[in-house]
Amino acid sequence: MNKMTLTYFDIDGGRAEPIRLAMHTGGIEFVDERFGFSEFPSVREKTPLRQVPVLMLNERQVTQSNSILRYVGKQADLYPQDDFQALLCDEVLDAIEDATHKLVATFGLSGEELKTARQSLVAGPLKQYLQWAQAKLEQGGGDYFIENRLSIADLKVFVWTRALSAGHLDFIPTDLVESCAPKLHRHMKFIAALAPVSQYYQK
Known part of the structure; x- marks a missing residue:
């Protein structure tokens, strides 16, 4: 089973929220790693493009919110096959x-x-x-x-x-x-x- 950690601001919204909802809807286990706005300067230094959200998938870090959302959507049967x-x-x-x-x-x-x-x-x-x-x-x-x-x-x-x-x-x-x-x-x-x-x- 893939180990997933999603990192984003500690808010109920923004670019990570559809991903969180898709994970929850699909029953996908993940670590919901949230941080405060004051922590962003240090968090961004650990990301590929100095932006969030990022998904740690096993040992690989992936960026771009829509790409992550599509991947999770496929895992959760929330993305079309056609x-x-x-x-x-x-x-x-x-x-x-x-x-x-x-x-x-x-x-x-x-x-x-x-x-x-x-x-x-x-x-x-x-x-x-x-x-x-x-x-x-x-x-x-x-x-x-x-x-x-x-x-x-x-x-x-x-x-x-x-x-x-x-x-x-x-x-x-x-x-x-x-x-x-x-x-x-x-x-x-x-x-x-x-x-x-x-x-x-x-x-």
Whole structure:
């Protein structure tokens, strides 16, 4: 059996959260290694690209969140075997990663500069990505993105929309998802109510 250790910030969200959820959903044993923000300078020195998450798989360290998520998704039967469906799944993963990059780019800002940048995101890219994701969800049938069953695409989008709605991001309205993409907001509530996901957060 593979020994896995996932290293990321001690937060319920971010790029490692879909991986954690996939591990939990698939019943995969792993060490959930979390650290505080003040520890990041020392942690990053031990990573290949000075960034997290990283997965220690047996004795090999692997980086890149979507790559790790796809690997875990395959182990947990949360990734399509059909090549075309896998393409659609990857499309969702990479689009949400693009949207995340745009938001993360504002993290070092403050004051009016932060307000202006976030308001521009809300009016432009975030609205665009939310509406795009909603259209993809509708193409998938309305409940799930891929093959009418839970996949890592659902987990990736769920973590993203949950973060946008949580009220932790200054100048991002908590009703942004609901107002721009109501079906995506319903998807967030639907995924949150699934037994593996709700049990994860209860723990």
